[in-house]
Amino acid sequence: MINPGLYNYWIVIFLMMIGFYIVIARGNLVKKLVGLNIFQTSVFVLYISMGKVVGGTAPIFGEGFEVFSNPLPHVLILTAIVVGVATTALGLSLVVRIREAYGTIEEEDIHAQEEDF
Numbered sequence: 001m002i003n004p005g006l007y008n009y010w011i012v013i014f015l016m017m018i019g020f021y022i023v024i025a026r027g028n029l030v031k032k033l034v035g036l037n038i039f040q041t042s043v044f045v046l047y048i049s050m051g052k053v054v055g056g057t058a059p060i061f062g063e064g065f066e067v068f069s070n071p072l073p074h075v076l077i078l079t080a081i082v083v084g085v086a087t088t089a090l091g092l093s094l095v096v097r098i099r100e101a102y103g104t105i106e107e108e109d110i111h112a113q114e115e116d117f
Contacts, residue, residue, distance in 0.1 A: 008049045015042035027107040029095045033088060040084050047073040047080075 015038055022035025051073030059068040095105055102110050 008045065012042045012046045012049070015039070015045065029098065029105045029107065030092070032107075033091045033095070036091075037084070037088060040080075044077050044080065047077050 019035045019037070019039030019042060022038065023032050026032060026035065051070045053067060053069045056067045056069035057065050059071060098110065099105050102113055104110060
């Protein structure tokens with residue numbers, strides 16, 4: 001039986017494997033970017049899961065508060081989301097340029113055109 005407190009880690013593993021499979025199995029460059037984003041989302045969920053402490057509150061000192069959650073993973077994930085959006089935008093712009101240069105975004109077709117030259 002799976003421990004109910006560990007479902008989030010199973011979700012992380014599931015998302016990682018889906019993203020990894022899409023990157024490996026698909027030849028379309030946009031689909032590869034989607035797979036990388038799914039993989040990246042699983043890492044976000046992993047970090048946020050590690051930062052949560054059951055029964056913990058925000059790290060504000062006061063009477064009656066003894067257990068605190070760590071805010072650092074949440075701050076790091078906010079930064080990672082911004083970097084991820086910028087990286088995705090750059091990747092999509094490269095896909096547009098590749099489409100203009102080769103007339104396709106399928107990896108096999110691009111390799112075939114490169115071998116012809």
